[in-house]
Amino acid sequence: MLILLQKIGYIILVLGVNLYIVSFLNNKIVSRAELRRGYKGHKRGGLVFPFSNSLKYIAKGVPFSIWDIFIFVFSIIIWAFVPISFNLYIIDSEHNLFFALVLYIMLIIFRVFSASYSKYNFIVSGFLKRTAQTLSLMIPLLFSVLSIIILNKSLDFKIIVNSQYQVWNVVYQPIGFTVFFISILLQIKLMNLSEHNQFLITDNINKEGEGISKLTSRFSNYLIIFFLISLLNILYLGGWQKLFMINGNIMIAIKFYVIFVIVALLERSISGISSINKLINLNYKLLLPLSVVNLAVTIVFFILRNVYSII
Amino acid sequence: MIRIFKNFFINFGNLFRKPRTVLYPREKIIVYEGSRGQPRLKLNFDTLEIICNGCRKCEKACPQNCISIKKEFKDGDYNLEEFNINLGLCSFCGNCVEACSTHAIELSYRYQMSEYDLEALKAEKLDLIKQAEYLIREFWIK
DSSP, rough: OOHHHHHHHHHHHHHHHHHHHHHHHHHHHHHTTOOSSSSSSOGGGTTTHHHHHHHHHHHSSSOOOOOHHHHHHHHHHHGGTSOOTTOEEEEEEEEHHHHHHHHHHHHHHHHHHHHTTSSSSSHHHHHHHHHHHHHHHHHHHHHHHHHHHHHHHTTOOOHHHHSSSSOOHHHHOOOHHHHHHHHHHHHHHHTSSSSSHHHHHHHHHGSSSSHHHHHHHHHHHHHHHHHHHHHHHHHHHHHHHBBBTBOOOHHEEEHHHHHHHHHHHHHHHTEEEEEEEHHHHIIIIIIIHHHHHHHHHHHHHHHHTTSEEEE | OOOHHHHHHHHHHTTTSOOOOOOOTSOOOOTTTOOOOOOEEEEETTTTOOOOOOOOOOHHHHHTTEEEEEEEEEETTTEEEEEEEEEETOOOHHHHHHHSSOEEEEEEEEOOOOOOOGGGGEEHHHHHHHHHHGSSSTTTTT
16 A cells, blocks of 8 residues: 555655646747747746646636646646556556557547537637547557557566667557657647647637646646657667666656757647648548558458468 | 748747847947937038028928027127027927028938937037037947
8 A cells, every 4th residue: 555655655746846847848849849939038947837837827816617627637637547667557467558548538538528618619610629639640540559469468568668678669560660750749739739729729728717727737748748758768668678778767757858858849840731731631541551551561460370370 | 932931031030139129228320321319410621610501491391490590790790699499399300490591500310319308309509519428329329
């Protein structure tokens, strides 16, 4: 019991520290990409600014729905299944990947409910479009994950990571990796990481009112982004496997931040994709066929290796 | 696709470039050459007298009517008695500089003129002469 509480404490601590670093880093990246300073010219480089920014939301009395609480709680519960490092997880199951994905899809559906609580119709319609798009982006992602499951013959994160001790899965599944990466990039774009006003984001639920509702939705958005990046890290990039002499825990952190910086910069770079229709085209004309081809090739290799023992 | 990569590398390069934002009281912008700031009356370096003869062409050319000139007849010639510019009204259009036939007025680079009192923005002849240091673009570095 004590170990469990200790683990929960560690996970919350790691998530909290990550939230702080990532929100600071994101602000800096977004502003420096525009040749601004970010967090203005605050004393000590604006290091305290993420805290004061969150306090600003708490101070405002805006009513929020029960779904916001659900989203927040579920975005934390998801970390019970996803291991942050090789022993930092709570539920040790053989089907962790399955549970994590189910929880993620539930989170997206909760966001629909949260939007429907709004009294403004334009927010609901726009938000539903975006959420439906996020769900449709899940299809190529799930196909890619299926390929990984077939490759590693397991739904357990630990087995998937341990099977990458020599070669990372990205070498075996370059197309799957590309599809997965583009899919999570577009999902993160729909979550409005850079808070950049574009066509997709103009009818945003976050515009409705600033308060604790916005704070929780921003927190849960960040946690979902962590989840997606961690998933990419674990499934394709070796997770906590050692690289040369570098410790696994340090390695997973380095990979996480490198991916985050690339995603944050790319999210700003794909401003050309500014309408839902373009996203739908990209999803159904590029990502979905690619992921299906990847899955088919993986299945063929699986059959050749395991049934006929050719390879 | 190429555009996305191009944008990515531009954004990535921007991370290492100096930000354009200026923290105003601590840092100041070096204004561009030819920027228009507070008007200034020129002196004749030989005689150290004001070049302006009070012909009132600038007064007529001023769209904001912020220039007021007074002349007096002395020793058989007109002399400049008063030359006032209300900088609270001035739009720094430079019409007075263009209208002046003796090239007695020029615009300095001084742009920081905020005051608590509007009366302090009314510049007289002597104030307008004492603007020589503002002819340098980095006038705050002395």
